[in-house]
Amino acid sequence: MSVQSAKPKSLHGSGREYWTKLRSNIKRDKWLYLLLLPGLIYFIVFKYLPMFGIVIAFENYVPYSGVLGSEWVGLKWFQYFFRFPAWVTYLTNTLILSLMNIVFYFPAPIILALLLNEMRSLRYKKLLQTLLYVPHFISIVIVVSITFVMFGPSGIVYKLTQQILGTTINYMGSPDTFRWMIIGQTVWKETGWGTIIFLAALTNVDTQLYEAAMVDGAGRLRRLWHITLPAIRSTIVLMLILRMGSVLDTGYDHLILMANPLNRKVSQTLDVFVYQQGIQSGQFSYASAIGLMKAVISVTLVVSSNKIAHLLGEQGLY
């Protein structure tokens, strides 16, 4: 296509120059820009416009009075959050869970993708992939229910450990097992789905490299170490940077479903607190303030981890 061969003008420059260049670019590639339009509208309507709602974090928002009519309270809710030491617990729980997630869940799809990549039978590989994607489409409510049936007091795993160890392990109602159960469920549910992006990266590896390595006498492990892993390194780094942006996100539905009075000490995270304050107690302003704080920290983390990636010689996110 002719559009592809001609390079658009570089948009460096300032002021009027920038806009004239942009206009001429749009004029020339109008069809491509038209293609961009639906995505652009989506982001404006669903991502940018709702951002104005953030102002309720600085108000004592009452739905009846509306965003414009509610009383302005400034930083009251932010101060509220730090007024009592409970926030330390929420933050610690959030960070521990996130860290465990990065250490134990994050590598899982990479390992699985590498294993799948080594499969000889293409048909079997395809079948396996499809089966691995299935858990992703199972609602977390169902996953938790299944866990209850298996690990609960009348479940098979509970009974088996009782038989083998002689003592009972209260999987579903103990602060010691809670985080492992959460990680276990996440790994079971999302690992298969997570392989997609890494498998896509693996298809880009030049097969000639493998052939050359084979000629040089490199075994499977050597090829994995010297060709496959370096080839998907940038993808891994990219995913890790994106993951940094959600270090403070633990989700609330999963945790609320698994929480009970016996494990609340460890199941209370920032997201759960936001849900409790915002939806259950109807304190929309307070919840928004904490959510906003989380967002600011997340953006900072993404930007700084991107910087670190640059310093380490990686391409990073942008």
Next chain:
Amino acid sequence: MKKLVSLVLALVMVLSLASFAAAEEPFEISILLPQFPSDIDFVMENNPVLKAIEEKTGVKLAIQWGPNSTYGDILNTTLADKNPPMLIAATDARAPLIVNSARAGAFWDLSEAVQDEANYPYLAAGNDGVYGNIAVDGHVYGIYRSRAYPRGGIYYRLDIAKEVGFDREVATLDDLTELAEKLAGYSADTYALNMCSYTAGTINVITVAFGAPNAWGVDENGNIYPAHLSPAYKEGLDWLRHLYEIGGIDPNFAQISTSDWDNIERTGKAFMRFDCLDNAHRQQEWFENNAGVTEQIFQSVGTVAKADGSITVWPQNPGFNGEILVLKSAVSEADLPKVLKFLDWCNGPEGQTIINAGLEGLTYDVNEEGFRYVPEEKSDEYSKNSQMYHNNINQMGMGVPGNLESPKSAVNRGATQLRQRYEDLNLLLAPYAVANPCYPFVSETYTAFGAQLDQIISDAAVQYIAGLIDEDGLRAAWEDWAMQGGEMITAEYNDAYHAAMAAE
């Protein structure tokens, strides 16, 4: 072609105008109500009960249901909705968003309407003290949903108690302990006390029976203090801990969903419960309808005296369970009297009967003496009808002038003895009910942190009962509570309480 289109358009316009003029649309009233689970789904279309209400009042009723287990969430999101229903049943009159919205003017101020005997005789017949209790800053914003006071208590399986050798009335705490211990020994797979993840009711019943205050107490110097600091609170917990130790409570009670609570009794896994007393006759009815039981197998406990002979009872509610609010954003000033007229009707004899009991020939019959009853041979049919057409409509019931049902319910079958006993117990227990002195006050810190703080206390209690923490752990949790805002709430309640005392 163009002509044809315009002709059709004109025809449509004429027709719609004609229909507008011919039948005046009935005034539509929308209402959000909590829905409790049942075996058969509620039917909206061609529902004779709804039809009857609509015929009597001339309004069209649009009910929006919110499942009870997440009703708080639904209520909050509904209040934030652009097009909320006209009426909402708020189950917690002190929820932060309800109080804040009331202050912002989201609800119609009904202070004058509830005194207006000429226009709203039944609303005006309500108890002024209770209206005062639900008021926010002195303004009445809702019609309270009156509840039996007191309603909390103890009931147990009479037949099992006899089997394990307990055949007398429970009159003292020692009797209760003996009964619980004997029930615990019934068999290895059954438990004495039915507990689930909702523990507040159970703990309140037993701690108040031991003499602890209801949520907040007033000490000898006239200062407010939290219930858990009273020695009787720990005695109550110790009682439960002891029962747990001897195998009288399911070791996994903290993980049992509230929706399974009834089933544990129905499957014969536990024999005693600390909860709403009216559950005793509901369970009896269930056994009669589903297990062919004909004798009275449940018994509700009356007064339980302490060692010194004194009696204290947890009332479960402050005389009401939430309120019905009228939303300003959905009801115009001109329509307000129509809505209030409807609410007034709901509180009258006709309204109360339909809302609480259903319709004659559908959910009940009337006997020769003019009382409502369910004939034996129709009990299956009527029970099915109740669930399909009438279930949860009683959530709309307020009953502020007291019970005006006509015809009134008749004594019938085993369950009705318990029903009668329930009404007797309400009168018997009322003088011993312990009120929460802080109910009328709003604490800002409690509004912001109360949910988490209550959890600290109740989680610690659960862990103590289950033997996961000892007394030191319990005290550490209480200190944590004080540090996390409990102290500040106590101070705020004290200020409000002293101000109110000084004003009197």
